[in-house]
Amino acid sequence: LGDNRPLRGWKGDLYEGGIRVPAAMFWPDKLQPMKVTETIGVQDLYPTIAHLIGAKMSSKWNIEGMNIWxxxxxxELPQRVLYWRTTNQFAVRKGNWKLVHNGESLEQGDAELFDLAHDPYEQRNLMQQFPELAEELRAELSRQAALDQIIVE
Structure with missing residues (x-):
């Protein structure tokens, strides 16, 4: 339980084995059987259900998800930045690129850069090969972390 082999990691960390899980949806006469490979999260369910029932969502609300209908x-969904955080890891994903920072804060620890299209098991750290991309994702990670209102003690 909690082992997503052959993906790296497990429940509770931010490698793919800890955050990638299958989902199934069933709605007779509305959804056709198919495989969806878009990255979605539980935060996307609320805006999607609101869309389906015709509910209006106020722009004053801080809704992180998007309508995935x-x-x-x-x-296809528009490309977006995905952000995750635990007590000792931060991660950001943009397209197939993912940066995982291991440390209790962004000021300490080490980061790893992965190309999930060619390395879904997160075995090859590409920080040295793509320094500009790594810096771009570090900046995005800092922006996302600044918006994060969760206090971890």
Missing amino acids: SALEGG
């Missing part, structure tokens, strides 16, 4: 109908 188009992906469930076979379309």
